[in-house]
Amino acid sequence: MITIAVANQKGGVGKTTVTRELAACCALRGYQTLAVDCDPQGNLTSSWVEPDVYEVTLSHVLIEPDIQIGSPKPEPLPLDDAILESPVPSLDIVPSDIRLARFELQPDYLTHRLRNQLKEHGGAYDLVFIDCPPQLGKLLTAALYSADYVLVPCAADAMGLQGLSDLAYTIEQVRKNVNSELRMLGAVINLYKPLRNLSAESRGAVEAAIELVGHVFDTNLHDYSKIAEAPSQKLPAVIYAKNHRAADQLWSLTDEVLERLGLSRNKISAVKR
Numbered sequence: 292m293i294t295i296a297v298a299n300q301k302g303g304v305g306k307t308t309v310t311r312e313l314a315a316c317c318a319l320r321g322y323q324t325l326a327v328d329c330d331p332q333g334n335l336t337s338s339w340v341e342p343d344v345y346e347v348t349l350s351h352v353l354i355e356p357d358i359q360i361g362s363p364k365p366e367p368l369p370l371d372d373a374i375l376e377s378p379v380p381s382l383d384i385v386p387s388d389i390r391l392a393r394f395e396l397q398p399d400y401l402t403h404r405l406r407n408q409l410k411e412h413g414g415a416y417d418l419v420f421i422d423c424p425p426q427l428g429k430l431l432t433a434a435l436y437s438a439d440y441v442l443v444p445c446a447a448d449a450m451g452l453q454g455l456s457d458l459a460y461t462i463e464q465v466r467k468n469v470n471s472e473l474r475m476l477g478a479v480i481n482l483y484k485p486l487r488n489l490s491a492e493s494r495g496a497v498e499a500a501i502e503l504v505g506h507v508f509d510t511n512l513h514d515y516s517k518i519a520e521a522p523s524q525k526l527p528a529v530i531y532a533k534n535h536r537a538a539d540q541l542w543s544l545t546d547e548v549l550e551r552l553g554l555s556r557n558k559i560s561a562v563k564r
């Protein structure tokens with residue numbers, strides 16, 4: 292099991308989009324994949340399923356239920372109980388909704404629970420992607436404790452790259468204190484507009500970001516309406532718009548990610564070889 296946290300505390304840079312598309316592409320390539328929605332906004336969840344198809348969410352797994360007077364201390368549910376099948380074969384999801392926001396108020400020891408639950412129940416998966424919220428809070432920390440790698444989507448302008456040094460600092464703290472195995476997988480430049488000349492200031496920001504993150508994937512994801520439309524169809528863009536250039540870019544990013552993880556492009560061919 293390789294776990295990848297998709298993180299950037301800057302909002303709207305494509306964390307959920309990159310998680311959804313990479314998880315779908317890896318599953319379509321034959322990897323058993325789990326996508327965990329670790330954001331109370333629940334955008335990853337709503338891009339796959341309607342709320343009426345699940346009852347148990349990540350908040351039931353990470354948050355201790357309220358104590359009832361006279362009853363024994365209740366336990367949160369195991370991760371297994373929250374796992375749902377997605378519309379894509381080989382891809383399962385752990386849904387979330389606004390109730391997960393309460394996690395920020397929970398005692399610190401629960402920050403380890405996601406890591407422990409993934410170790411206990413995630414063994415059947417080759418790859419786990421965690422969609423992180425746009426804050427440097429306890430949920431992000433829980434995701435970083437659980438992860439082997441961090442993937443950082445960035446919007447392709449100076450504003451989109453703000454705050455990367457804070458994220459890099461948070462990652463460094465997690466590496467020092469809890470998870471020394473945590474590595475930076477790289478940055479993905481998203482919402483790229485090829486015809487727009489970057490200002491000198493933006494170019495400087497991009498260079499600084501490259502320095503902080505260490506690796507930037509060659510594939511830039513362009514701003515394509517097909518990518519934005521896909522969630523309303525409850526499908527990833529690689530299926531919804533499979534003949535569009537957007538899908539080509541997403542597959543090419545998948546190839547780069549799998550290569551950096553040391554995995555073959557296709558799990559089935561790896562078995563045959």
Ligand SMILES: Nc1ncnc2c1ncn2[C@@H]1O[C@H](COP(=O)(O)OP(=O)(O)OP(=O)(O)O)[C@@H](O)[C@H]1O
Pocket residue numbers: 301302303304305306307308309330332334423424425481482483512513514515516517518519520
């Ligand atoms: N390459 C793209 N082309 C077109 N639209 C995109 C692209 N990437 C993301 N979007 C759209 O931009 C919006 C923000 O993307 P997304 O939700 O993935 O960002 P996020 O970083 O997860 O946001 P948040 O910080 O709120 O969780 C969404 O409406 C999404 O559909």
Ligand SMILES: [Mg+2]
Pocket residue numbers: 306307308330334335422423
């Ligand atoms: Mg998101």
